[in-house]
Amino acid sequence: xxxxxxxxxxxxxxxLHLHVEEAALDDLRDRLRCTRWPERETVGSAxxxxxxxxxxxxxxxxxxxxxxxxxxxxxxxxxxxxGQAVTTVDGLDLHLLHVRSPRPDAxxxxxxxxxxxxxxxPLAVMDALADPGDPDLPAxxxxxxxxxxxxxxxxxxxxxxxxxxxxxxxxxxxxxxGYDRFYAAGGDWGARVTAGLAIRHPDRVAGVHSFxxxxxxxxxxxxxxxxxxPERGWLADRETFFTRGRGYSLEQSTRPQTVGYVLSDSPVxxxxxxxxxxxxxxxxxxxVEQAVSRTQVLDTVTLYWxxxxxxxxxxxxxxxxxxDESGAVTVPSAVTIFPADIEKIPRxxxxxxxxxxxxxxxxxxxxxxxxxxxxxxxxxxLRVGLGALPW
Numbered sequence: 001x002x003x004x005x006x007x008x009x010x011x012x013x014x015x016l017h018l019h020v021e022e023a024a025l026d027d028l029r030d031r032l033r034c035t036r037w038p039e040r041e042t043v044g045s046a047x048x049x050x051x052x053x054x055x056x057x058x059x060x061x062x063x064x065x066x067x068x069x070x071x072x073x074x075x076x077x078x079x080x081x082x083g084q085a086v087t088t089v090d091g092l093d094l095h096l097l098h099v100r101s102p103r104p105d106a107x108x109x110x111x112x113x114x115x116x117x118x119x120x121x122p123l124a125v126m127d128a129l130a131d132p133g134d135p136d137l138p139a140x141x142x143x144x145x146x147x148x149x150x151x152x153x154x155x156x157x158x159x160x161x162x163x164x165x166x167x168x169x170x171x172x173x174x175x176x177x178g179y180d181r182f183y184a185a186g187g188d189w190g191a192r193v194t195a196g197l198a199i200r201h202p203d204r205v206a207g208v209h210s211f212x213x214x215x216x217x218x219x220x221x222x223x224x225x226x227x228x229x230p231e232r233g234w235l236a237d238r239e240t241f242f243t244r245g246r247g248y249s250l251e252q253s254t255r256p257q258t259v260g261y262v263l264s265d266s267p268v269x270x271x272x273x274x275x276x277x278x279x280x281x282x283x284x285x286x287x288v289e290q291a292v293s294r295t296q297v298l299d300t301v302t303l304y305w306x307x308x309x310x311x312x313x314x315x316x317x318x319x320x321x322x323x324d325e326s327g328a329v330t331v332p333s334a335v336t337i338f339p340a341d342i343e344k345i346p347r348x349x350x351x352x353x354x355x356x357x358x359x360x361x362x363x364x365x366x367x368x369x370x371x372x373x374x375x376x377x378x379x380x381x382l383r384v385g386l387g388a389l390p391w
Contacts, residue, residue: 013087013176016095018076018152020306025072028267028305032064035268049286055275063275063294064268070298072306075120082126086153087176089169092161095146095153097123098177101130103139107206107391108179109382110143110170110197114188114212114368115313116274118151118303119144120296121371128379138387140183145173147189149312151303156312162319163189167196171204183386185209188368189316192323198331207332207358207389209382211370213345214325215353225348234337234344241342245280248273252317260311263304270310271301281368283340291340291373325353334359334385338374340367359388 040057044050049059083098097119100106109129111122122144129140146153148161148169170193174182183206184194191212198205221227221235252259263270275288275297282291289297304310333354337344339362347360363381366374370381 112190263310
């Protein structure tokens with residue numbers, strides 16, 4: 001793989017021009033052709049696919065046919081066109097995208113992705129946020145780093161890259177880019193890093209937006225205020241996810257190296273591992289492509305494959321097991337709940353941790369990957385949410 005850059009020196013932020021060698025793409029296609037397939041699932045049928053045991057064999061085979069004809073260069077060009085760079089913080093090369101707004105009144109904003117995701121999520125909304133085309137809408141200078149061990153940066157060679165350390169690294173990255181004060185946003189692990197920034201650097205973080213405002217759940221659901229019937233339904237959905245949907249998390253939190261061996265050697269395994277979550281965590285009626293396109297699925301999986309970060313990204317779970325969801329977020333905050341997300345947190349609970357909550361909204365559509373699923377709606381939610389916060 002070719003990454004054309006100078007080695008970052010000191011506090012330098014070096015431009016990165018990515019060009020994956022054709023041999024790596026040929027190797028991917030060769031591995032796909034040589035896949036040893038298992039038997040089909042024992043549930044469902046050809047006309048009624050059933051995902052309860054994982055991605056159905058017929059759908060996965062069809063997706064691999066599409067993958068053999070897939071154009072990675074399109075994604076590569078998009079990354080290269082959005083301020084792709086690398087900078088070394090605390091001994092680790094961090095990969096990031098950076099788009100400056102043409103607007104003189106734009107505010108800096110750092111957006112952090114989660115798992116199984118990448119900077120392709122914020123990439124889908126960066127241009128609209130940087131240059132909304134309407135002078136009455138807020139504009140942002142957008143920074144989108146890859147989490148440690150994700151994307152085309154370095155992979156940690158020792159333990160210690162926790163959410164707190166990542167938040168501190170983000171603060172340093174923003175300083176190097178010339179942003180002393182900024183907003184922060186994200187979901188999944190990105191929400192935890194965002195909260196960490198607010199807790200550890202409240203003098204620099206003007207406000208935050210989260211669509212997964214994680215916190216320590218109270219023993220009594222009504223401890224912070226009586227919940228509405230829809231909010232009780234959210235908690236039922238959350239409990240279903242905790243009991244039926246967290247096997248991946250337990251494995252990555254306890255045996256990330258084992259995950260790495262499997263997913264780094266088999267592109268179909270990598271595809272199935274990610275696709276399972278894209279299907280389960282997005283807003284659709286049974287067809288995942290109602291929520292994220294086939295191309296978007298392959299974009300994400302190919303990035304994981306070519307960057308060889310299956311194991312190092314899984315290790316982020318190990319480093320943060322159990323996640324630290326303590327500490328009050330005292331900076332001005334905004335929250336959007338997306339209806340198909342896996343952990344929808346009731347407002348009274350959110351207010352117990354996000355003590356200066358200025359905006360709490362429930363979107364009409366979307367799940368755990370709103371930047372990919374409903375990019376226009378997500379950009380609008382950021383504008384409304386952050387627009388409600390002081391600078």
